[in-house]
Amino acid sequence: DAASGELAFFIDLKPSLSDFRADVLAGLAKPQKAIPPKYFYDQTGSEIFDRITHLPEYYVTRTELALMDRIAPQVRALAGPQAVVLEPGAGSSVKIRKLIDALDAPAAFVGMDISGEHVRASVAELAPDHPDLVIGAVCHDFTQDIDLDALPLPEGRRVVFFPGSTIGNFELVDALNLLKTLRGWLREGDALMIGVDLRKPGSVLEAAYDDAEGATADFNFNLIERINRELSGTLDASGFTYRAFWNPYRSRVEMYLVALRDMEFEVAGHHFNMRESETIHTENSHKFTVRGFQDLAARAGFAPKTAWVHEAVPYSIHWLEC
Numbered sequence: 001d002a003a004s005g006e007l008a009f010f011i012d013l014k015p016s017l018s019d020f021r022a023d024v025l026a027g028l029a030k031p032q033k034a035i036p037p038k039y040f041y042d043q044t045g046s047e048i049f050d051r052i053t054h055l056p057e058y059y060v061t062r063t064e065l066a067l068m069d070r071i072a073p074q075v076r077a078l079a080g081p082q083a084v085v086l087e088p089g090a091g092s093s094v095k096i097r098k099l100i101d102a103l104d105a106p107a108a109f110v111g112m113d114i115s116g117e118h119v120r121a122s123v124a125e126l127a128p129d130h131p132d133l134v135i136g137a138v139c140h141d142f143t144q145d146i147d148l149d150a151l152p153l154p155e156g157r158r159v160v161f162f163p164g165s166t167i168g169n170f171e172l173v174d175a176l177n178l179l180k181t182l183r184g185w186l187r188e189g190d191a192l193m194i195g196v197d198l199r200k201p202g203s204v205l206e207a208a209y210d211d212a213e214g215a216t217a218d219f220n221f222n223l224i225e226r227i228n229r230e231l232s233g234t235l236d237a238s239g240f241t242y243r244a245f246w247n248p249y250r251s252r253v254e255m256y257l258v259a260l261r262d263m264e265f266e267v268a269g270h271h272f273n274m275r276e277s278e279t280i281h282t283e284n285s286h287k288f289t290v291r292g293f294q295d296l297a298a299r300a301g302f303a304p305k306t307a308w309v310h311e312a313v314p315y316s317i318h319w320l321e322c
């Protein structure tokens with residue numbers, strides 16, 4: 001039909017849209033102010049994130065791409081022919097192209113994203129180069145369950161592809177729940193291929209999340225601008241600085257906007273105060289050990305089969321079976 005364009009299907013599962021206004025007001029009312037990191041990714045934020053992926057200090061993206069190149073023959077053998085590939089939060093088309101090109105006559109690719117427009121457009125870009133692939137898009141929130149048997153999928157082994165160490169953004173209980181949700185999409189014999197960043201020296205991590213050219217700081221300041229624009233906010237960006245630090249006890253990089261002076265501001269008609277050096281927690285990026293992540297995956301019902309680690313930069317890709 002017209003709505004699906006070149007796609008075999010586009011299905012809108014109408015995810016309940018999270019509420020920027022409610023989440024920001026609730027987050028700013030907490031003793032430790034916090035805003036969920038998913039709100040970074042408006043149009044400008046997505047463009048800044050793309051800049052981050054090319055920074056010399058931000059090793060994540062280029063390391064994962066290099067590792068994917070190295071392991072392609074093994075992934076091809078593990079997946080076998082006619083795989084049905086599903087990507088929750090369909091992000092970088094570079095990575096999904098790499099995976100599809102590595103596979104042996106894959107049967108289908110389904111991109112899923114909370115933004116229907118975004119996923120439809122990004123998945124459609126693959127169509128011209130892959131005439132034999134059934135390509136579909138689903139508007140869906142990947143933290144929610146889905147009955148994949150209700151989609152017009154070909155037979156074949158399902159492989160969920162979740163790259164980029166996005167799992168690291170979640171608190172550990174939420175990461176476990178997300179893995180359980182993904183496990184619930186799959187049947188015996190299916191697999192999850194997931195990128196997971198590993199622990200490394202704090203100095204390397206702090207440089208990666210507070211880069212010299214200030215792109216990660218811009219990424220955070222964009223959140224202030226988004227609040228001012230969309231929620232009639234009166235925050236003064238010049239009253240904040242950006243800080244990232246490695247917390248070895250919780251094995252995560254924590255990111256904050258820090259008030260440089262006492263301030264008062266409004267958001268959506270609500271009044272807030274901040275004291276000098278008080279913070280807004282904007283993001284966590286958890287770093288794992290291979291064993292630690294495998295244990296988490298096992299608790300979610302996966303059998304860890306293979307973990308590949310980049311030879312120079314600690315970063316892992318896991319093949320987990322059901």
Ligand code: AVJ
Pocket residue numbers: 052060164165166168169208209216219283284285
């Ligand atoms: C998209 C969550 C994987 O944690 O490395 C990068 C986000 N934030 N720099 C990460 C991010 C600041 C990124 N993830």
